Amino acid sequence: MNKKSTRILAYPYLVWMAGFTVIPLLMICYYGLTDRTGAFTLDNILAVASTEHMKALWLSLSLSLISTLICLLISYPLALILRQHHIGKSSFVVFIFILPMWMNFLLRTMAWQTLLEKNGVINSLLSVLRLPPLAIINTPAAIILGMVYNFLPFMVLPIYNVLAKIDDNVMNAARDLGADNVTTLTKILLPLSIPGIISGITMVFVPALTTFVISNLLGGSKILLIGNVIEQEFTRGSNWNLGAGLSMVLMVFILISMTLIAKYDKNGEGTAF
Amino acid sequence: MNQPLIDLVNISKSFDGELILDDLNLSVKENSFVTLLGPSGCGKTTTLRIIGGFVSPDQGRVIFGGEDITRMPPNKRQLNTVFQKYALFTHMNIAENIAFGLKIKGKSKDYIRDKIKYALKLVNLDGFENRSVDSLSGGQQQRIAIARAIVNEPRLLLLDEPLGALDLKLRQDMQYELIRLKNELGITFIYVTHDQEEALTMSDTIVVMNQGYIQQMGTPEQIYNEPENAFVADFIGESNIVDGIMLRDELVEIFGARFACVDKGFGQRTPVDVVIRPEDIDLVKPDDGTLTGVVTHLIFKGVHYEMEVTTDGGFEWLVHSTDMFPVGQEVGIHVDPFDIQIMNKPASEDEEAVGVNE
Structure with a gap:
């Protein structure tokens, strides 16, 4: 195919990107940097400094960080096991992990709500077994649970992808040169899988940071994450300018994680999707 | 010089019910260059992996310097392997790759630095310490893989089709290089290949294998001039x-x-x-x-x-x-x-x- 015709084929994508990525982004920036009358202002961005917003942002950051960490701690050993036993992508185990992703995200989170409720499935079971009830619904713990459950595959897959590409003989070479299993893991496997880890961290951290559905359903109305604040400004408060301004602040954090990806994942090895 | 360094005794191995090696006996003398030669699937690589410790045999024993090492993990064995496609550590530079085994053994910094220098000289890649693995050609990577193995002063070096990925000219150069290395270091080499010319050029002893059995063992001249079957x-x-x-x-x-x-x-x-x-x-x-x-x-x-x-x-x-x-x-x-x-x-x-x- 010659250069000219490939270029023509690219136009629809350019139109798509302009229409659905660039223009919305510019609109967010416009709303974020103006007030209701359309005059330029930085108030919407500086509003993040208010106690209420700082609290929401801080809670969002800490909950998503904790969730990301838990996802990583669960995913790495799992990815290692999948690799070690050459349980490929076609395998049943990987299928089980991806299966929940085929169900609607909202539905899955609502299911957790039903499970965790005061008189929900888990507590009914616990009372039958005469065990104390689990009171984590409407707490940060429930939100973390929801985040870990929903975003776990996004951590497992990039790490597994990177690990699966490591030649068996590279590990054999380490063993051959005298390394025991622990040294092989810390000196060879971990360093080689950093691109996947970074990729996974970003893919979990970014959606966790911006989510409002999980906190709405599992955190009740009392726990406000920054995502909830933004959502409310757009829907209930109908202050689009403030919502857009806060979104821009959040984008800074996302930009940071994207920079991290670009730095560590030069070859795009960790991308799972 | 003529003591057997390694003895494979009645080795059998199957994978997924398929018999790869059947009651194999092989004795390799100290300071020899032995080539396991055969078509793919003949069991030559499995034999090498059993010696290296990466595959454990279903039956039989591996005797190394008089000691039974059948159940010994690869990191405890006094031998090193040069792998197919080199298997270098891409996240380390050349010096770190070569130093890997020495650091684990807890050698001093000075010792390691001298060894790296010596090994790089030996494989004609002086001054490559700080290069990255990716910046090296296939032939150079192969030399580094050899350097990484020999700095540990193994008594036995296993080479698993190390020249398979190189082009013809480079392969011939490396053959002479390997013979020179073998003579300079006085290490026993066990070499696996499917290339009969490679085997004839380099070996003291050729072991021709097919379908898990040794077909003939002898000097290159014997194998070529007096094939037994x-x-x-x-x-x-x-x-x-x-x-x-x-x-x-x-x-x-x-x-x-x-x-x-x-x-x-x-x-x-x-x-x-x-x-x-x-x-x-x-x-x-x-x-x-x-x-x-x-x-x-x-x-x-x-x-x-x-x-x-x-x-x-x-x-x-x-x-x-x-x-x-x-x-x-x-x-x-x-x-x-x-x-x-x-x-x-x-x-x-x-x-x-x-x-x-x-």
């Missing part, structure tokens, strides 16, 4: 393998013609396989030949001409000669007695795989 003859170099009848000692009948040979002890009127190398066939005037035929194919190969001569029975003889005979010319075939190799016919297909020496 049709498989070895066919696998090592090119050869004409024809049916013959051993009339009596030192006389064999091929396609109705009688050839003098040097083999004895086959009995009288015994059907045998006769192996004649293409370069051992002399094309002469029709009247002077033992058999007559017509040249049906001619290719110029540089060093020699490759010809096909079809004799009366329709058999096509492969002939290498520096003399050219045009297609269609009638020629006589003459073979010197000592160039005729007589082998017993295998009684069954199984025996063909086992070979006559088992």
Whole structure:
């Protein structure tokens, strides 16, 4: 195919990107940097400094960080096991992990709500077994649970992808040169899988940071994450300018994680999707 | 010097119910260059992996320097491996790659630095300490893989088709390099390859394997000149393998013609396989030949001409000669007695795989 015709084929994508990525982004920036009358202002961005917003942002950051960490701690050993036993992508185990992703995200989170409720499935079971009830619904713990459950595959897959590409003989070479299993893991496997880890961290951290559905359903109305604040400004408060301004602040954090990806994942090895 | 360094005793191994090695016995002497040669799936790589400790045998023992190491993990064995496709650590630079084994052994910084320098000099890559793995060509990466192995001063170096990924010219250079390294270091080499030329060039001893059995073990000359069965003859170099009848000692009948040979002890009127190398066939005037035929194919190969001569029975003889005979010319075939190799016919297909020496 010659250069000219490939270029023509690219136009629809350019139109798509302009229409659905660039223009919305510019609109967010416009709303974020103006007030209701359309005059330029930085108030919407500086509003993040208010106690209420700082609290929401801080809670969002800490909950998503904790969730990301838990996802990583669960995913790495799992990815290692999948690799070690050459349980490929076609395998049943990987299928089980991806299966929940085929169900609607909202539905899955609502299911957790039903499970965790005061008189929900888990507590009914616990009372039958005469065990104390689990009171984590409407707490940060429930939100973390929801985040870990929903975003776990996004951590497992990039790490597994990177690990699966490591030649068996590279590990054999380490063993051959005298390394025991622990040294092989810390000196060879971990360093080689950093691109996947970074990729996974970003893919979990970014959606966790911006989510409002999980906190709405599992955190009740009392726990406000920054995502909830933004959502409310757009829907209930109908202050689009403030919502857009806060979104821009959040984008800074996302930009940071994207920079991290670009730095560590030069070859795009960790991308799972 | 002539103590056996490694002994494989009655080794058997199956993968997924498929028998890869069957009751294999192999003894390798200290300071020798032994090549395991065979087609893919013959069990040569599995044998190497059993010695390296990456595969444990279902049955049998591995004796290394008099000690049973069958169950010893690879990191405890006093040997090192050069892997297929090098298996370098891409997240480390060259110096770190070479230092890996030494650091684990807790050697001092000065010692490690000197060793790296020495090893790089040995493989002709001085000054490459701070280069990244990705910046090296295939041949250079292979040298680093060798350097990384030999700095640990192993008693035995295992090489798993280390030159397979290199182009022809580089492969030949590396063959000479390996022979030089072997002589300078005085380490025992066990080398795995499917390339018969590589095996003939480098080895003291060649072990020809097929279907999990050792077919023949011997010096390159023995393997080439006196193949013990049709498989070895066919696998090592090119050869004409024809049916013959051993009339009596030192006389064999091929396609109705009688050839003098040097083999004895086959009995009288015994059907045998006769192996004649293409370069051992002399094309002469029709009247002077033992058999007559017509040249049906001619290719110029540089060093020699490759010809096909079809004799009366329709058999096509492969002939290498520096003399050219045009297609269609009638020629006589003459073979010197000592160039005729007589082998017993295998009684069954199984025996063909086992070979006559088992």
